[in-house]
Amino acid sequence: MFTRAVTRSAIATGRGNASLFLRARGVASPLASAGRRCISVYGYTQSKALIYSRYGEPKDVLQLHNHSISPPNGSQVILRLLAAPLNPADVNQIQGVYPSKPPFETTLGTQEPSAVAGNEGAFEVVATGSGVKNLSKGDWVIMKRTGQGTWRTHAQLDESQAIKIENKDGLTPLQISTVSVNPVTAYRMIKDFCEWDWMRSGEEWLIQNGANSGVGRAAIQLAREWGIKTLNVVRERKTPEETEALKKEMFDLGATAVVTESELVSGEFRNTVKELTRQGKEPIRLALNCVGGKSATALAKTLAPGSHMVTYGAMSKQPVALPSGLLIFKDLVFDGFWVSRWGDKNSQLKANTINDILELTRAGKFKDIPVEEIKWNWETEGSVLANGVQETLSGFRSGKGLLKYEGSD
């Protein structure tokens, strides 16, 4: 977790009172406006964090909280946000319906015990304590664990809580801020739940719904790199032209085939699968399900005997229902995957996985996800940020929400 930002006995903190501590010391306020460094002559950094102290809809419960962060001590570092994505799980966490819930605390001097929202993000090191060994000013880092609260302009934490991006050359804040959840999830599900026959490169398939999600896009590109064909399911858009444009996006990433949800659940789909897989000679060995309901059932029906379906999301909020015959006669295996728990247990493997993906990104083999940027500077109102977060769960978006911090230091 992030360490205490400032002791309340030393500095009055709270919403909108950042200048108090400067006045208390008789310092003419050098507080930042957009683009200026938020730091006092005493080395205290001014920070804003999107916090919540009760569960509910983001627009109702998120607040922007001003506070001061003391200069780094020992192995502590001060970080400045570069970019942070708005993932569905972040919203579920704020709603209180996600299994992991960051504790509500008063460490940032909030009036009520609160948590900082957000789980993923890229930060730049702006100051280091005298005992810091592995990080330097200017390094880019991501959080080692989820639940550390990334929707904040600045943060103070122990260097052991951050993963350093060893080589940031050729990489952007967007790429780094979105690498640790979705691409890692896709990577591990493809690698760890199926024993691919690598001698049959290009002759085995995976099928997935939510193919245009962050995870889905990553799965398409990784499978392409690893010689696995992909059958991808997306939802229809308002017009046939928009649907075709979305399918084209998937093909441009390396999708082998793209169908809509309606096509997936139609009676014709069986024939489509037969044709694509050369009458089953090219087996579908893995299904990745983030939707549930009828979509999940239809995915399962396409699987070759002995294959796996991994459920990692529940966007339709419908349960996964499986025909008994699939379990009895086809020997299918149904699993779930949660990258947070996996990452906590496998921190070194997570770091290696991230490096692999960043190498592919640097080589131009892993494209950026489309985003809808929400620019965040010192003047940005909390309501603008909260409303942006609220939009995250609405469907048919052109891109994932991304908080882009525009302060210079």
Ligand SMILES: NC(=O)c1ccc[n+]([C@@H]2O[C@H](COP(=O)([O-])OP(=O)(O)OC[C@H]3O[C@@H](n4cnc5c(N)ncnc54)[C@H](OP(=O)(O)O)[C@@H]3O)[C@@H](O)[C@H]2O)c1
């Ligand atoms: N288990 C894990 O470790 C793990 C890790 C990462 C993500 N996830 C889960 O994976 C899912 C995708 O996350 P993401 O960050 O990749 O998503 P994202 O980029 O934000 O995209 C959301 C996806 O969900 C689809 N969607 C939204 N509402 C839907 C509905 N009612 N029915 C069917 N599809 C719907 C969207 O399709 P449209 O464009 O058609 O709206 C889009 O494909 C989420 O459920 C997330 O919680 C799980």
